[in-house]
Structure formats: C-alpha cells, structure tokens
Amino acid sequence: MLLQLDMNSLLHNMRAQIQAAPAAEPTVERKFNKKVEIVTDPGAFEGDRAQFAEWWIKLQIWIKANWDAFTDNFEIAMAVLSRLKGPVAGRYAQVRMQECYTAGVWPTWDDLKVEIKKYFIPQAERDWACQQIRTFKQGNMRTDDFVTRFMALSIQGGLGNEHAVELLERNVSPAIARQLYIQDMRSENFAAAAEEHLLWSVAPARQTLGCLILAKIK
Known part of the structure; x- marks a missing residue:
C-alpha cells in the first residue's frame, strides 16, 4: 500500500513538473537555425555580377530548405533583399525595401524571384560572357x-x-x-x-x- 502511494505521489509530482514547465518554443529563429545547419547560408551577394548566378541558385535552395521558418512574405523578402550588397545590388535592395515598407505590401516569393531574375541575371550573364571571351x-x-x-x-x-x-x-x-x-x-x-x-x-x-x-x- 505504501509503495502504491509512493508511486502515485511520484507520478503526481512528475505531472505537476511537466505542466509547470514552460512550453516548447518552436519559434522562427529556432527552426531557422536548425535548418541552417543542414543547408549553408549563402551569405550576401557583394555585387560581383559574375558570381550572381551561382549565389542566386544557392540562395533559392537555402530559402526552400528554411521555408517553414518564414511566417510571411515580409520575412522572405527581407531575408533576400538584406543579402544584396554593393553599389548596384545594395541600392536596388534599399529602394525596394523602402517601396514595400511605404506601400505596406511585400512581394510573394514567386514574384520576388521573377523580379530579381529580370533585374540581375541578364546583366550577370553578359558580364560573365565578356569575362570569358577575353x-x-x-x-x-x-x-x-x-x-x-x-x-x-x-x-x-x-x-x-x-x-x-x-x-x-x-x-x-x-x-x-x-x-x-x-x-x-x-x-x-x-x-x-x-x-x-x-x-x-x-x-x-x-x-x-x-x-x-x-x-x-x-
């Protein structure tokens, strides 16, 4: 009887501890960091257009791997635009972020991909070809x-x-x-x-x- 009471008491205490413990925090940051360990963050695009195509492919893979970490279009757009550096790419990102912030509307990932490809890839390919032909x-x-x-x-x-x-x-x-x-x-x-x-x-x-x-x- 005493053993049964001790067991009931132990179970009661364990249940109380579980209920009192803070809930797990599946925050964006925690999920995000877990994914990053699997797919490396490509980092920033520093403005070298000859490197853009390779960087862009890596970034798209990284976004896809971390997809569940992003809650809305704003987070995805910021993850992309904040990685665009350099005099041309950085200026483009700054202008687009200001436009989106003012309008209160952020592009979807599909729209952002089309926009960035249209803006960067043709020039990047021309620069690459000019570099190769020399x-x-x-x-x-x-x-x-x-x-x-x-x-x-x-x-x-x-x-x-x-x-x-x-x-x-x-x-x-x-x-x-x-x-x-x-x-x-x-x-x-x-x-x-x-x-x-x-x-x-x-x-x-x-x-x-x-x-x-x-x-x-x-």
Whole structure:
C-alpha cells in the first residue's frame, strides 16, 4: 500500500513538473537555425555580377530548405533583399525595401524571384560572357569549334563589332592570324572576320561546317 502511494505521489509530482514547465518554443529563429545547419547560408551577394548566378541558385535552395521558418512574405523578402550588397545590388535592395515598407505590401516569393531574375541575371550573364571571351584562346581547339563558341560568347556578351573582331584576331591560332595579315584578308566585320578565320582551317570539312554555322547566324 505504501509503495502504491509512493508511486502515485511520484507520478503526481512528475505531472505537476511537466505542466509547470514552460512550453516548447518552436519559434522562427529556432527552426531557422536548425535548418541552417543542414543547408549553408549563402551569405550576401557583394555585387560581383559574375558570381550572381551561382549565389542566386544557392540562395533559392537555402530559402526552400528554411521555408517553414518564414511566417510571411515580409520575412522572405527581407531575408533576400538584406543579402544584396554593393553599389548596384545594395541600392536596388534599399529602394525596394523602402517601396514595400511605404506601400505596406511585400512581394510573394514567386514574384520576388521573377523580379530579381529580370533585374540581375541578364546583366550577370553578359558580364560573365565578356569575362570569358577575353581569355578564350583557340589553342589546340578545332577552328570551327573555336569560332562557333567565340561567336556565341560574343552574342551573349553583347560585344560591339570592332571589339569582337579585335578579340577574335587576338585569341585565334597565331598561324591563322599571321596568314590573314600576310594575305591582307582582315575584315572589320565580325561575321566576315570569323568566316575568314575558318577558311584558314586545315580541314575542309571543318571549314564547311563553320561556314554553314556562320550562314545561319547571319
């Protein structure tokens, strides 16, 4: 009987302690931190547009992993906009936050993704292409492959005609560039210059393929 009383007393005390204990706090911050341990916070975008595409992908993954931690559009928008730094991205974020605060309306995640992609990605891709084309040397690459890839980078980077011709002559095989100078076949038109470089390729089949590609682009 005494043992039963002691057991009842113990259960009563345990129940009282459980009821008196503070409730668990599944706050945004606690859930947020738990998720961050699994998916690393990509940090801030510091304004280097060449790095934007990679940062943007990581941020979207991070947002998705922490989705339950955000209670509304405001928290998601602030998590994104507050990570945009630098003279251009930082200014954009500052203006958008002020606009949203004044209007009292914050964009949904889907709308924010469209907005940021429209604002940043085209310029980021152009900057990346311009950076790549400056150091894109032919080396041992087949001439038609080189010219095709070079033209793709030129179009993506939005290079002007004169600049594209200059880079093409600088980056193509020295043997081809030398023959063009000797034969006085240099052209100020980028498409024509690319075709002339193809004509000095040693493989006729590659010349044909390259010229067909150029004809389609023209």
